[in-house]
Amino acid sequence: MGTRSAKLWQRIMQRGVRRFWAQAAREAHETALPVLRRRRLVARQLRNQLDTLISIADGRLALPIIGSNTFPKPHGTDWAWRPTVWRESLPTKGKVAVQSKEGLGDEVTLFHDCTVSELTLRQLRNTRAKDLAPFGLRMDVFRFDGSFLSLVIDFPPEALAGLNRHYLIRMDTIVEMEKPLEIFARFNIKHGPNTEQIVRELPLHEEDIMVEFDLAYSKLNEKRIERAWVDLIFEGPEMNQVILRDVTFSRRLRAEM
Structure with missing residues (x-):
């Protein structure tokens, strides 16, 4: 009985709060300025909490399951990863007029040399039954003078643990475009003062878009590995929309000849 009474009281309180703020919004044009100032402060505090709730709820209720790191992996894989922007709901969903060295989340950054940025980035929900990633990343490019x-x-640091020249790094992605363009993937690994680079063109004409970076052909100093990253390089991107529905990485030991 006590639990039912508490829930009933909670519903009554929620209705009262909604009515109060609805009325406050209707009266805002005529409310005395000192009162309006106090209400604005409280409203901003409530908005921050509500935005956080909505972001978490969107993530947990999105399909596929939030945080999913599920995707096909080659036999022998000892590390696999889907970056946060394709896995978790971000508090900031998008950016317009994106400047160079800006991005979404902690792992994805956009670089360009445009005089005036007409670029946008936005995290999208993936809701198709065939999508394994909870989210996608959309990039709109309008006029491009760069x-x-x-x-x-x-x-992440885990990708570098025990990494050596016997490994293959694999990247899988799902790409949608308004019109054809070329995309290159460049794997970079910094070791001491040097940086090794391996470049592959994404086979966008194939159903499974996958590239591998074979570290055996690098001059990697295994004892001095500091960080690694991948550049996705877009050739001729003007007036195009590119959606990366999923991006995943994995590593495994190469088969010895």
């Missing part, structure tokens, strides 16, 4: 455009994905 010479390069790349999306940088920083690898």
Whole structure:
């Protein structure tokens, strides 16, 4: 009985709060300024809490399941990863007029040399039954007066644990475009003062878009590895929309010849 009474009282309080703020909004044009100032402060505090609640709820209720790191992995994989922007609901869903070295989340950064940025980035919900990633990333490019455009994905420290020249790094992605363009993936690994780079063109004409970076062909100093990242380089991106429905990485030991 006590629990039912508490729930009933909670519903009554919620209705009262909604009525109060609805009336406050209707009266805002005529409310005395000192009262309006106090209400604005409280409203901003409530908005921050509500935005947080909505962000968490969107993530948990999105399909596929929030935080999913599920995707096909080659036999022998000892590390696999889906970056946060494709896995978790971000508090900031999008940005317009994105400047160079800006991005979404902690791992994805956009680089370009445009004089005036007409670029947008936005996290999207994936709701198709075939989507394994909870979210996608959409990039809109309007007028583009720069010479390069790349999306940088920083690898977490776990990706580097025990890494050596016997490993293959694999990248899988799902890409949608308004019109055809070329996308190159450049794997970078910093070791001491040097940085090794391996470049592959994404096979956008194939159903499964996958590239591998074979560290055996690098001059990697295994004892001095500091960080690693992948540049997605977009050639001729003007007046195009690119949606990366999923981006995943994995690593495994290469088969010895």
